[in-house]
Amino acid sequence: MWNQTIMKHPTALAFFLAPLLFAGVAFGHGGEEEAEAPPATIYPMTQIGLPEASMGHDHGTTSGDVVGHTRDEVAALIRDSQNEENFRSTVRLVFLSFCIIGLLFVFYPRRRPSVAVTGGEGSAQTLPPTNAAP
Amino acid sequence: MLSTLHKLKFELQQIGVVLGGLILLLFFLLIITGTLLSFFYNPEPTETYRSMTAIVDNPFTSFIRNLHFWSTDLFLFTLFLHMTRVALTKPSGRLRRYAWWIGVGLFIMVSTEMLLGTFLRGDHESLEAYSHFFLGVTGVVGGYFPFISVITDFFSGHVALFRFYIFHAIVIPFGILSLVVLHGLFAPTFRALLAPWKKATDAAIHGESAAEGLTPRPGLLALPSVRKLGMLFSGAIVAIVVLSLTLPAPFLTEPTAGIELTKPPWWLLWVYALENVWGLTPLAIAPPLLFGIYAIIPLLTKDRQGADLGVYLYLTTIAVLIALSFWAAASKPVAHTEHFVAEQAAHAH
Numbered sequence: 001m002w003n004q005t006i007m008k009h010p011t012a013l014a015f016f017l018a019p020l021l022f023a024g025v026a027f028g029h030g031g032e033e034e035a036e037a038p039p040a041t042i043y044p045m046t047q048i049g050l051p052e053a054s055m056g057h058d059h060g061t062t063s064g065d066v067v068g069h070t071r072d073e074v075a076a077l078i079r080d081s082q083n084e085e086n087f088r089s090t091v092r093l094v095f096l097s098f099c100i101i102g103l104l105f106v107f108y109p110r111r112r113p114s115v116a117v118t119g120g121e122g123s124a125q126t127l128p129p130t131n132a133a134p
Numbered sequence: 135m136l137s138t139l140h141k142l143k144f145e146l147q148q149i150g151v152v153l154g155g156l157i158l159l160l161f162f163l164l165i166i167t168g169t170l171l172s173f174f175y176n177p178e179p180t181e182t183y184r185s186m187t188a189i190v191d192n193p194f195t196s197f198i199r200n201l202h203f204w205s206t207d208l209f210l211f212t213l214f215l216h217m218t219r220v221a222l223t224k225p226s227g228r229l230r231r232y233a234w235w236i237g238v239g240l241f242i243m244v245s246t247e248m249l250l251g252t253f254l255r256g257d258h259e260s261l262e263a264y265s266h267f268f269l270g271v272t273g274v275v276g277g278y279f280p281f282i283s284v285i286t287d288f289f290s291g292h293v294a295l296f297r298f299y300i301f302h303a304i305v306i307p308f309g310i311l312s313l314v315v316l317h318g319l320f321a322p323t324f325r326a327l328l329a330p331w332k333k334a335t336d337a338a339i340h341g342e343s344a345a346e347g348l349t350p351r352p353g354l355l356a357l358p359s360v361r362k363l364g365m366l367f368s369g370a371i372v373a374i375v376v377l378s379l380t381l382p383a384p385f386l387t388e389p390t391a392g393i394e395l396t397k398p399p400w401w402l403l404w405v406y407a408l409e410n411v412w413g414l415t416p417l418a419i420a421p422p423l424l425f426g427i428y429a430i431i432p433l434l435t436k437d438r439q440g441a442d443l444g445v446y447l448y449l450t451t452i453a454v455l456i457a458l459s460f461w462a463a464a465s466k467p468v469a470h471t472e473h474f475v476a477e478q479a480a481h482a483h
Contacts, residue, residue, distance in 0.1 A: 069387070069388075069390045071393050071395070074258060074387065074390050074393055074395055075395050077258075077386070077387040078258060078259075078386050078387060078395060078396060081384055081385075081386055082395075082396055082397065082467075084384075085384055085397070085399075086397065086463055088381075088400070089397075089399070089400035089403060089459070089463050090460070090463050090464075092207070092211070092400050093400060093403075093456055093459050093460055093463065095211075096211060096214060096215075096456065097456055099211075099215055100214075100215070100218050100452065100456075102146070103150065103215060103218050103219055103222060104222070104449075105143075106143055106146045106147055106150060107147065107150060107219055107222040107223055108222055108441065109222060109223070109224055109439065109440055109441050109445065110439070110440065111439045111440030112439055
C-alpha cells in the first residue's frame, strides 16, 4: 500500500524529499565557524533603544562612557548556547518536514475516477468535488 | 492491516481538522504564562536584563518562562501544520477563502508578536535582533518610503522597549483574539462545532419547549472533534511540560552593541539565508512577498477534485522556506548589520 501511495503522489513527495536531501548535504559540509571580524569600528547606528547596551570595543580601543565586552569575549560567552540553538532549530525543521509529509499522505487532494451510470441514462456522471475537511 | 491503516488515516484526518482549535488553546496558555511572567519582568531598559536574570535564576519563574517559550514553539509549529492542512483541503468557495485571508492576517500578527517577544528578552540576541530589524527598515525601506521614519522613531530610544512590551502584551493579543473570532465564523470546522448550539438558540428564539429546544444535542463533550481536541491538547501540555523541565529557554549574555554574532530563531532562518546572499534587503522584501503568496493561493484554487495551482504553489513555497532554513542553520554566522553599516559609511565617504 505504501508503494502504491508513493507511486500516486510522486510530485508531492518530491517537494519534500528535496529539502531533506539538501539538509543532509548541508550538514555533510560540517558545522560552525566564527563570523569574520569586521573592521575595528563602532557602529553608532546599531546602538539604539537599550541604554544598558554597553559599547563593544576591539583591541583595547573604547568609545562611549561604558566599556563592554570585546567581540571575542561575546563570541565565547554565547558559543555553547548558539550551537545548542542551531541543533534544536535543525531538529525542529526535520520534525516539521516529516509532519508535513505525513499531512501530504493524509490530506493530499486526489482526483477520483468518474462513475458511469448504467440503465436508461447513457451519460457518465462525475462525483461531486469533495474535500477531506467538513 | 489495510483496514488498520485506513482507520489510522481516518483518525489522522480527524486530528488534522482540529489543529486550529489546538492553536487557540495554546494561545490561551501563552496568555496565562505571559501574564504570570509580566509580574516579574521590568521593561525599563536599564533594569530589563536584571529582571530577566532574576526570572531565570528563580526555579518557579524559570519554569513559567520555559512553558511560555515552548508553548510559543509548539504554537508556531502547529500553525504551519494547520496552514498546510487547509491548503491541501483547498480553501475554495467564498467562506473558506475569507477564512484563509483572515488567517493570513492572523499569521502576520503572530509573526509580529513573536518578533516583539524576541526583542523583549533584553539579552545580546535581543539587541542584535532589534538592531537588525531597525536597520533593515530604516536603511532599506526608508530609502524608498521616508515616512517609515514615523514608525521607527516611535519604536526607538529609551521608551522603545516599553512600547514593544505594550504591543506584545496587550495590543497584538487583542487583535489576534478579535481576528480569531472572525476566522472561526468563516471556518467550516468551527461552524460545524457550533451547529448544535445554533439549533438550541434558534429553538429558544422560536419559543420551543425547554425540554426539546434549549439543550443542544449532542452535548459539546460528546462531539468527536472536541474529544480529539481534548486529547491533542492534553498531549501538547505533557510535551510542553517535559520540554520545559528538560530544555531551558535560551538566555544569552548582557547586550553589547555593535557586534552581530547570533542567528535568528528557527522560524526566521529562511530570511537569514536570503540575507547571506543579498544583505539586509530581503528583510524588507521577503516577508511581505511571502504574505502576498499566501494571499493569492485561494485565487488559484478551484472547487473541484484533485490538486491545482494553489496547492502546488503552497507546497513549493513551504518547501523553499524549509530548504532555506536548513541552509541557514548549517551556514556560519554572518554580521549582516555590520556589513550594511560599513557599506553605508563607505558610500557616505
